[in-house]
Amino acid sequence: MNKEQALDRLLAAKNFRDICPDTVKKEFEIQLARRGDPSAAEKAARERLHAVTGAFMTPGEARAVGACLDEYLSGDESALTRALRLHASTRERLEWMDALFSRVLSFTGGPSRVFDAACGLNPLYLGHLGLKGVLGWDIHGGAVKLINDWARACGWDVRAECRDVILSAPDETFGLALAMKLLPVLETGCKGSALTFLKSLKARFILVTFPTRTLGGRNVGMERTYSDWFASEIAGHFEIAEVFTAGSELCYILKEA
Ligand SMILES: C[S@@+](CC[C@H](N)C(=O)[O-])C[C@H]1O[C@@H](n2cnc3c(N)ncnc32)[C@H](O)[C@@H]1O
CATH class of the missing domain: 1.10.8.10 (Ubiquitin-associated (UBA) domain)
Known part of the structure; x- marks a missing residue:
């Protein structure tokens, strides 16, 4: 061949x-x-x-997210939780999602435009919260379509595009950019790409999060590994404005140094 x-x-x-x-x-x-x-x-x-990408949501799970939309539109808000449970990253976060975002949004002063990089299904939650000017990018066309279907049907100011954050970055400037559980995915593909990606963003604040447990739920010392690596990687480029743990997610709010 x-x-x-x-x-x-x-x-x-x-x-x-x-x-x-x-x-x-x-x-x-x-x-x-x-x-x-x-x-x-x-x-x-x-x-x-x-x-x-494929490991986070199967085609069957994506179809089920579509079915949840009708239930949500009929007034059943728990259908949003059922939809978020169908992508591994939002499923893991459900327990502490409200606490995490309430802390980030109050720290960053309720940003008017939000970029969600490699968003999975997270923009569904942002739309439900009522955030304005949300743009999500993900390489998973199925997730992108679902976000746009939900946003259109619910009248949310949310849109998604099927784009690779390594190959380009949005031209717009955002109050907040989200890089949730993304940097390890980028860095395992190509060393140095996580920092290059962060530097490509035009945002007042950047939320970076890391999982501290494996997809199977095991604690194998990831928090220490990621915090040591991240501190040395961003030194001289970004200032850490806030660091905290929400459930099993290690969270940093960055500002440009
Ligand atoms: C670990 S999940 C995180 C999802 C979301 N950020 C969250 O925390 O809920 C990784 C996501 O990144 C997407 N992805 C992986 N590499 C990407 C890239 N280079 N550009 C855009 N999206 C990417 C995958 O399709 C998947 O939805």
């Missing part, structure tokens, strides 16, 4: 049809440069794409 055939196969694969095509190409090129062989690169890119 040559390079073009391997990439075409990857782009047409059922599991990846909904993923941002630029991301699929990027992951394939990275793996090809590492391995040389197109078939091996295709296999490795599949694994990486599953780990960075």
Whole structure:
């Protein structure tokens, strides 16, 4: 199989049809440069794409989020919780989500525009809170469509785009940018990309969070590992305005240094 055939196969694969095509190409090129062989690169890119996006929400879960919208529109607010439970990242956060956002929004003074980078389903919660000018980017086209469907039906000032935060950044300036549980995903793909991404954002405040437990719920010393790595990574570039823990999520509010 040559390079073009391997990439075409990857782009047409059922599991990846909904993923941002630029991301699929990027992951394939990275793996090809590492391995040389197109078939091996295709296999490795599949694994990486599953780990960075597919693993968080299955196609069946995405369909179920769509079904929750009708219940929410009929006045059943608990349908939002059921929808947020269908993406691994918001599922883990449900218990402390209100406390986390109430602290961040009061610290940052109720920002008028919010960028949610690699947002998953989090903008559904932001729309429900009544935040204005919310823009979410994610490489998962299914999540992006669901956010736009909910926002349109509920009349929220929220929109989402299928974009890769490594390949570009929004031109607009935001009161608050969210980078929740994202930096480890970026850094495992390419060393140094987390800091490059943070520096590409135009925002008064940036909320960065890290999981302190694995997807399976185990405590394997992640809090210490991430806090040590993060402090050295951002030194000289950003000032930490606030740090706190919410449930099993380590949270930083950054300002430019
Ligand atoms: C760990 S989840 C975090 C989701 C959300 N930030 C939250 O905490 O609820 C990672 C998300 O990042 C998305 N993602 C991974 N790499 C990305 C990239 N380079 N650009 C945009 N989104 C990305 C995945 O599709 C997935 O929804």
